[in-house]
Amino acid sequence: MADGQINGENVRFIAVVPDANNHYPRAAGGEVGLLEGWTLAKVVNETIAADADQPVKRPIVAVIDVPSQAYGRREEAFGIHQALAGAAGAYAKARLAATR
DSSP states (O other), X not given: OEEEEETTEEEEEEEOOOOTTOSSHHHHTTOBXXXXXXXXXXXHHHHHHHHTTOSSOOOEEXXXXXXXXXXXXXXXXXXXXXXXXXXXXXXXXXXXXXXX
């Protein structure tokens, strides 16, 4: 996550990047997994909360260029579908909160 500006307008950037130290082997190679899904949801929801009382909401620029979902046995057992649904739900919530 990083905050920056585009054409003088405040913007929040978020991205999924490979993490060689990830506890889940498939996600360590850059696939989006449990931790990534929950982290995306957390960051988007924190952005919505931080901008709730602001007259102008920051655009959220999400760069999610990954090879695949982490379809590992452990990821599936721990509910990767719920983590990624949490991220999708946060994006929908941001849209409804007028975040661009």
